[in-house]
Amino acid sequence: MTNSPTTKKPRKETSSRDAELTKGRILDAAEDEFAKAGLLGARTEAIAANTKVTKAMIYYYFEDKEKLYQAVLERAFARRVSAIQKLDLAGTPPAQALRLVVESFLDEVSQHPNLSAILFYEAMQNKGRFYKDIAIATLYEPIENIIARGIEVGAFRQVDPRHSAVNIMGACVFYFCARENVKHLWEPGTDLLSPEMVKQHVTEAADFVLAGLRK
Amino acid sequence: MTNSPTTKKPRKETSSRDAELTKGRILDAAEDEFAKAGLLGARTEAIAANTKVTKAMIYYYFEDKEKLYQAVLERAFARRVSAIQKLDLAGTPPAQALRLVVESFLDEVSQHPNLSAILFYEAMQNKGRFYKDIAIATLYEPIENIIARGIEVGAFRQVDPRHSAVNIMGACVFYFCARENVKHLWEPGTDLLSPEMVKQHVTEAADFVLAGLRK
């Protein structure tokens, strides 16, 4: 908002003093911490430790822990919303449309694995207190609608679209959420977020979902 | 261990003073609390509040919060182990066997919805620090083996058994874990743990899984 011509000028290089940078760093560290521990378990001290500034800065920029949490959710959902808006779901045949949403969602989760964990914590501990409506609108309803359409057209089995949408989400995100646990199923040292592993999961999950509904 | 003949005699009815009863109550309350908040977020105070005894009893019987958590996990897994041992998986054709494990697992989760939440928290927060091995042996490996067999026999598609096992677990438990959030998809006041809703989920999930693998 300041129009001062000095705004863009790099300041002393000694100690970084940049509002946007600091704010961004806090958001990044907070996203990590909330993904690991949820709103309840997250520690502001731990967030600060992964930042190049002190704990006091969290309160300076975000007022309190809960507001910071909401800011993290907002940023994460902004990505989700813009991703889903790019898809022309209504104009695509159901089977293809379903693959589109699932793959779009999985691609995003692959690039931001924190999202699925945060969503899950939010659903489990906070009962969707903060993001309920937007989550339903961007995650479940699009899938539910496609399934309903697919049944009408005779492309999908006679399932309950709502239950199916929920189960599909589960099949998609579980891998990411539980990765630090299920990784023990694979050879020691296997990174479940490596490009190859992620690619395989996306393929497997999308195929699984499509096969599960197809008539 | 005490052989005293007075052991079974009911004591004064005034103030219940029964070791096993108290221990059981603490375990029950703890299971609820850990399912809601995870090891990290759980409050011993909250556990005590849902017991008819005080917080001090938790430490008297279980030493500390982490030991109590482990006791809860052990009890929950004992149920899982005994349930899976009752099934004759090796002697049953793959498709049927898979339906058997999935339904057995879902039935148990239906009756003890806490299990799925605890498993999930354990996987996410604690990275399976406490129950990793037994979880793999009782949850993932049986499914993985059936899938591998089903592919050999030509009953299932050519999938990766390991990835599929993980995705199947996700499709099964997500409904229970996220119930307080996804319930907003249904009419207000809908109880996702009601017998009808649970029955529908079990049917939908089992069908979905089978259809997703069948050739």
Next chain:
DNA sequence: GTCTATAACCTGATAGAC
């Protein structure tokens, strides 16, 4: 076995100097 009281510590949040 169960309680009350409290110690010891942790964590969110703020004040005030720079």
Next chain:
DNA sequence: GTCTATCAGGTTATAGAC
């Protein structure tokens, strides 16, 4: 904008009476 210091309240865990 950033830091250090610190407070207030919450939380685990224990001591000791009954």
